Every structure is written in C-alpha cells, then in structure tokens.
Amino acid sequence: MQTAAKAHPAAAIDWDGLDALKYADEDAAVAALLKEPPLDAAARASVAAEARALVKRARALKHRKGVMESFLEEYGLSTAEGLALMCLAEALLRVPDEETVDKLIAEKISSGRWGEHLGKSDHWLVNAGTWGLMLTGGIVKLPEEIRDASQFLASLTRRMGEQAIRLAVNQAMVILGRQFVLGRTIEAAMKRGASMQRGGAASRFSFDMLGEGARTTADAERYLASYANAVDVVGRASEGQGPHASSGVSVKLSALHPRYEARQEERVFAELYPRVLQLAEAARKWNIGLTVDAEEADRLVLSLKLFERLALAPSLSDWEGLGLAVQAYQKRTRALIERLAILARRRGAPIQVRLVKGAYWDGEIKRAQIMGRPDFPVFTTKAATDVHYLACARDLIAARGAIFPQFATHNAHTVAAVRRMAQTAGLDAYEFQRLHGMGEALYAALDPPLPVRVYAPVGGHEDLLPYLVRRLLENGANTSFVHSFLDEDVAPEVVAADPLVALEATPRRHPRLPPPPQLYGASRRNSTGRDLSIASDRDAIASAASKLQMPKVSAVPPTQAIPTALSAFKDWDLRGGAVRGAILRAMADALQAKEDELVALIAKEAGRNLQDSIDEVREAVDFCRYYAAEAERLFSGPQTLPSPAGETDHLELHGRGVFVCISPWNFPLAIFTGQIAAALAAGNTVVAKPAEQTPCIAEAAVSLFYAAGLPQDVLQLVQGDGKVGGELVADPRIAGVAFTGSTEVARLINRTLAAKDGPIVPLIAETGGLNGLFVDTTALKEQVVDDVLISAFNSAGQRCSSLRVLFLPHDTADEVLETLLGAMDELVIGDPTDPRTDIGPIIDAEAKANLDKHIARMRKEARLLKQIDVSKLGGNFFGPAVIELNSLDQIEKEVFGPILHVVRYDPAKVAEVGAALAAKGYGLTLGVHSRLDSFAEQVRAVVPAGNCYVNRTIVGAVVGVQPFGGSGLSGTGPKAGGPNYLPRFAEERAVSVNIAAQGGDPHLLNL
C-alpha cells in the first residue's frame, strides 16, 4: 500500500495553503467581492428581469409544484408547527415500539404549545387542513370548528382510533421521505428516473446512495458495496454516452470511512483512498460521472488531497467524469477553484466541478463557536453567499477547458445570472443541477429549456434522516429561496431580488452573528483554540512540543507559604475587584499567548490528547476572564441596601484570608487556574497545591500569573503529595479550602477542618460522580454512539463528568451496542502528543492497577462485552472497555477510567431505574438522548444532577455557559464558572451609618 508521503510529490499543489483563508475576515472578503462584482450594471438589470419572469412563469406552472414546496409554504421553520413536524420527520420512522410512537406524535402534534403559538389564527387552520389532508390522504376533511392541534388530534382520534392516527402520521412521513428519495434501490430509482426523463422533469441523474458518516468499518464496507453496485447499474444503462450526457453517481467520503478526518490523514490515504479509487475506476470503465460531495469545512483540505491523488492516478488519466462539489458559502472557495484548474491542466483532462452554496451552514456556525475558532469558515449573510456563488461561477466559466462546470441551485436569480454569464462567455459546455423533489417548476419555466441533472438520493428511510433534516432545515428557513419561491404572497421582485443590492446596502457580516471570540459580548472575550484540522496548527503545537523545557519544580514549604500569603492579604483585599480583575484578564491573555507551549506541556505531563489539552487551555482562559468580570461586578464597591431615613446601609464583600486551593491532575491547568483565579478575584491570597503528578503545569501557570502582574506573595505554590495537602488544610491560619478530587479525600479534608479549634472555614469541594446517560427509542443511534464514545472514553475516562453507566432500552440496545463496539475499534490509543491520538494513558500505575482490578471483578460478576487490546503499548495504557451489568447493584462508586457500564432497561420502568441510580448518592452529570421532552423531564425528575445534558455529550462544561458542579457525594457547590461561585470565597460586611447623628438626612430634606 502506498503511503500519503509518496502520494505527494514535491511539486504538489498547496492545498494546505487554503487553510490560511479558512477564517478570513468576512468584511474584507465582502469588500473584495464588491470591488469586482460578478455582473456589470447592464447584466444586473437584465438578470433581475429574467429572474422575476422565471418566478412568474414557474408560479403559473402550478402542476409542477413539488410536495416539498407546498409543504414549505405551509410550514416554515419559524413556526412551532414546522419545527414539530421536522422533529417528527427526523425521529418517527426509526422508533420501533408503538407506545413511543404514540407519545412522540402526541407530544409533537398535540402539545399545548401549538395553541399557544398560533392560537386561533387562520394560519393554523390552513396548516391543520393541509396536515389533515396529508395525514389521511384526503379522507378526512377538517371540520370548521377545529381551532387548534389538540382538538384536531382529539377529533381525529375519535374518528379513526389511535392505531389509524399512528399509521397516518407514519404514512405522512413516508410521503415526505419519498419526496426526496427516488427509490429504495438503485434499480427502482432508475426505473422511476426513466419515467421522469420521459415526462421532461429531468435530463439525467446523479444518484446518491443514502448513508453518510460511517461509524464502523462494517458501515463503510456496506456503503462501499452499495455505491459499487450503483456505479455498475448506472454504468450499464449509460450506453457509452459519456459522463456529460449520461447519469452518474455522487459519493460522500464520510460514508466510506469511519475516521475521515484531517487528523487521520495517513489512515485515510491508506484505507479510504483505495475504496474511492475502486469506485472511480469502475465509473471510468463505464465512462460515467463520479462526483465527490462536499461535506464539513474541516474536511475540505483532506478531501482535496484525496481528490488530487485520484485526478493524477494513471488508471483514471483520460477520464472526464471525475467530479468534485465545492461550496460557495466557504470563504476560500475561489482560491480552491484556482487550484482545481491548475490540477486539471496538470492532469491533462478536464474535471467536473459542481458549485453548490452548501448544506451545513448552521452546523459550521455552531462548530466554530463551540471550538473557539477565530471566525466562521462560512459567510454569515445569505447575500454574501449568493454573490460569492456568482463570483465562483465566473471563475469556473473562465476555467473552461480545464473545468466542466455544473451549477447546482434552485434559486431563480442564481440560475438567470449563471446563464447570462455563460452566454456572454459563449460557453455551452456546462449544466445545471437540482435536487430531486426541489426546483422542478423553476427549471420547467426556463425558456428556452436547458438540460438539468437531478441529484437523486437512493435508499431506505433508515438512511434518509440526516439528508431529510438537512433539506427541511435548508428549505424551511426564511432566508431560503425555495421557502417563498412559489408563495404568491411574496412578490417576484422580492423572491428574485438581486443579492448584490442587499450586499451593497450592508457590506458587512451578520450583526447578530458575532465572530466566536465575541460570543459572550463585551464583558468577556471568548477563548480561542488551535484547529487540529489545519496542518499548520498541528505543526505549531509539534514545534512547541519539540522545544518544550519542563519547568523546574519549586520547593516552598507550607510553613513558609502560609505566613507569606497571610502578610499579603490585607493589601490584596484592599485593591478591589477592578484591579484584581485587570490582573486576571492579563493572566488570560498570557495563557492564550502561550497556548502551544501549554498544550504540549499538558499532553506530555498529564497524558491528555491534543484536543483535550487545547480545550483545557481555553477553559483556564475562560475562568480567568469570567472571574475577572465577576470581580468587577461584585467586588468593585459596596452594594447599597434599602434603608430608613437618616441612615445609609451597605453590604461589602471582602476576601476571607488565605485560601488553600488543592487541584487534581485530570485538569492540571484549568482547575488549578480556575480555583486560584476565583479565590484571588474575591480578595483572598492563595496557597495552591497541585496534584503531585502534574507539578510542572502548575509551575508554568504560576509563572504566568506573576508575569501578568500578580504580586508573588499573593500566590504561593506548594508542591507535594497528599501529606503536604493535609498539612496545609490543618493549619489554623487558613481561611478556606477549595478542593477538587475524590469524595474520599474531600471527606478527609472536611474532618481535618472540623477537628480544628478556631474559626470554622468554608470548604468548597467538587468531587466524583456515578454519571448516567439514559437513551430511549427515539434517539438517533449514530448520535448516541458519537456522544457515548466522547463522554466515556475521552481523557481516558478520567474526568469527574465522564460517563459511567449507559442505560439502553431493551428494544434498541443491541443495535446501539453493535455500532458502539464497532466504533471502539476505530479509536486511536497512544502517544497523547500525536494529533492522531484519541486516548492517552492512565495517569499512573496505581490508577491503572485499580482499573485492572475492577475489570477482573467484572469479568466474573458481569459481562465484559469488549476491551480494546493495548498490550502492545505497555506503560500505563488501558484499553477502553464496555461491561454489561446484570443490575446496578454491581457497582457502588466511580471507577476513574475508560470503563463504560451498560444497563438494559424497560422504558416502562425508567423511574425505578433512575431512582436506583439516584440512590447511589451522587449528583454530578446526567445525560439524556431522546426526542421526547417528556422523557428527559421524567429522567431529570428522578436523577439528581448538577449538570444535565440532553442530546449531546455529558462532558466539556463551558465556563459561564454550563456552570459546573454537583451535589450529594459529588460536591458542596456552588458551581465553578457560575454566578454564585465567588461569594462563597468572600466574607460579607454590612455597614450601617446613622447620618442623622451628623445633623440630618440631606436626601430626605431634598425630596
């Protein structure tokens, strides 16, 4: 097998260079677009007129209106009904049991919220009427008096019975699904396609075998087989007409490999490349088109490297059917097209480039915010995307000969503009494309007509869901063209408006989508983090790692640290919140500036993988900025209280004295820095004792505190083990303890504090959890598996928030487990400083021995479903394991490592199962995966948890967003990173002054 290195000769095109533009400044990008607009003034006027005419002609062709378009006219996503119907469409078809189906329908359709949102509006009647018709195929006519959904459903139930309703709603979803899917099998799709061709609704197809995002090798092999079959069936029918005239196939690379990620480049070349080459060679044999679909922005460069290798493969050299989709909503697409043209010329045969706007816009926005990217990889206004599309179209047209352009859109203005640009350039060799179920009326209205290729998904409803939801989201949005295209209430001038006009009027990024660093507004800047999908970011960390010098470990004894900190206390407290906040903000900036070095240090000393280490630095930065803002809010001056005449009353917050901060090795920077920052912000001086396993990270953090302007006496670092911690806690001079670690040690500290005479001081403890995740039958298996893998195994399960017990319903447990166990085989366990690594080692031999002991016991008492073999790695590596318990009684406490316990449960008894978990006494994190709000509420009602997460991972709490900490055996509260944290570190002083004693109350006299 060839390696990636061999695939990249020295003169290879610089695909990685595109990443320099990934987060380009949007305002500058828009200014550049407007400087060279894709259409001149004359062209703009005629395109606008043609676009309006197109809309009018399409509206006149009522019979060509698709079900989707009718549906969207009634149910936009800005309405509660539209959202509810989307939820149903996403979940209903996969639910195996009737009881849950009924609950889901009842919750989504008949919930009181429908009435609340729409009340008695005529709009609802129209909606209900349409829905009723869809539900029942026109059998039931809605009576006039029905005013809201619950009545509507009640009435339907009376007439039809529950089973009939269930069937009807199911049927409606099947109808909706069918609208987008051409057939269950490629043969069925070809048959239906042929009749569409005869009726003029399509000239040719690009068939897409539904399914994306393989989680296991078995998934990938299944998808590969179905793509290979499709290529053969489509090829055989093509009769040698060549790729432009005959139908072809589109392929999603994420379906062909479970780890199609930039970090796994070598593996992708070794394992995925041969699969896609196999498909391409088969397509070449038949001389049909094979197009690689565009997916998430983080995968773009990797897909281009693969594509280049395909393009230059000797076995594909003269084939003109090789194609790639590119997304105009990404800011780097013009630079990409330039490189594709170079590639095609180097290859000596043209390539097909399908220009789309892009289907993952909301996902890109969310991911950039969560990951702390410097900006979004996509434009934030629809007008910018539309104009950029036209600029990209102009580039593609200019690259004629090298590129065969394929314009995929359902937007009348876009179609009219592209057509005009092609005409002006005298280009005939291009085509338009539309999605099956959309845009039929638009293309039917083109005069003179042009051939249009229809992108046609093929498959069963099981695989339809992600695609369907993307379509509903895309088309249900107010900004979507299709949403209002055929709506007579929206004037053609509005629907087909020239996007340049809007962009010229507002040539700026969307005002309500600030870049990720500004997510939290003016009070604090969000932290940013390296993007591991970018090679230069990975290189920067590698370079920092290669130069890393481990800081020297200091040796200040407790007997020296405590008096030093004590002597500094008064002055520090007097400085007030604003001054202390400024130092904390400087600390945040210092941490951010040292991100690479700190990431390398955390990975090396604590064994955390690079992404965890990046997240950890970000968390430390966030803590500093959050507590700085809190210090300014709470400690900048006395709070005035209501008082009687002749008196002033104030409440002041002050530091308590010397706080001892004892932090764990599992978040050696974030928790260490967070505790200190909070104690300092509240006016305390600090003696900090980090875990003995991670002294260097603590040294680095303390040096940064000092460099940020913190007087050295104010923060004293004491290194050592539990004994040293014990000494600090026992000292009568300390004013409080912040501790994060095990429940056992927290108890010890508590006893030590209680045993002392003198002042009773606070203990703020954050301890462990026996964290559960409850899944029901409405949950999406792939999402469950992704989130379970991260929650249970990230950081080698060494987070207090990590998932310990997964509760699966009997009906779907086997399916979920099969995918989960398969996906575990794809995890990379190894050197944490290697970007490919998902899971690093266990912190030390003692901790590993405890895990081994637990596994040995479970082998006997329960069922070990799987443990990844890591014997080759040696050291403190521990293979992630899944254990099926017979009963929850088999575990009592947290086992701190990558061991997931599974319990199967009967959904009817979820309250009992939840109560059994609650009875263990912990209350830290809790997860629910369900599309039923009522299920999540039911679980939350019985299982106490400081942090509950629905339909996501249960780890990774964000400062100020998910304040973190539990109750019961899991901690004392208040929550770190929350609004109630700092006051616990403070002392309150009320000051009451009798101003009448000085002569009177001026306020009273001046009323």
Ligand SMILES: Cc1cc2nc3c(=O)[nH]c(=O)nc-3n(C[C@H](O)[C@H](O)[C@H](O)COP(=O)(O)OP(=O)(O)OC[C@H]3O[C@@H](n4cnc5c(N)ncnc54)[C@H](O)[C@@H]3O)c2cc1C
């Ligand atoms: C044949 C075909 C193949 C396709 N293949 C792919 C593919 O491989 N990969 C892929 O990602 N998509 C693919 N798509 C989907 C495609 O991205 C969408 O259908 C397309 O974006 C819709 O554009 P439009 O011109 O029809 O609609 P319009 O309504 O004019 O545009 C909608 C698009 O605008 C963008 N948008 C909306 N709001 C904003 C905003 N505030 N800021 C910035 N942009 C915004 C979104 O990308 C949205 O998709 C394909 C579509 C077709 C027709």
